[in-house]
Amino acid sequence: MAVFNLTDLLATLGRDQRVIGIDFGTRTIGLALSDVRRGLASPYGSIKRGKLTANATAIAALALREGAYGLVVGLPLSMDGTAGPAAQAARDWTFALSDATGLPAALWDERLSSAAVNRFLIGEADLTRAKRAEAVDRAAAAWMLQSALDACSRPAGDWPETR
Secondary structure: EEOHHHHHHHOOOOOOOOOEEEEEOOOOEEEEEEEOOOOOOOEEEEOOOHHOOOOOOHHHHHHHHHEEEEEEEOOOOOOOOOHHHHHHHHEEEEHHHHHHHOOOEEEEEOOOOHHHHHHHHHHHHOOOOOHHHHHHHHHHHHHHHHHHHHHOOOOOOOOOOOO
């Protein structure tokens, strides 16, 4: 398949086709799912990061089960917007995942998503460290996906797009 910018990815999708948000972590992969109108992202779950084949199989099964036809993968840019080794790893993984699943993908800037989610879970949700660890990956995926979906409702030129 291919990796698109976000607007091109969404343009390829049909009406009522969901997208999966992916927070590509070092140990776990957080998953989120959009609603059929692609206006709301919800935390879905997480999977242990392992071999690409196993991760792609799990994500493809989720897509089939939930009617998702595209992937939005978080791109961990540096605070100054440059792409370091983590961003390059996420890009490479996204291309390989898109090929393995047969689903088109887009990359989206995920700067501070995990930090924001952790602050929320500590301050507002008052979760213990163990419960936070379970929730942070899927919540970060939902945060990132919601950011991408919100950007699509803004006029073009009003939002940062990442390739």
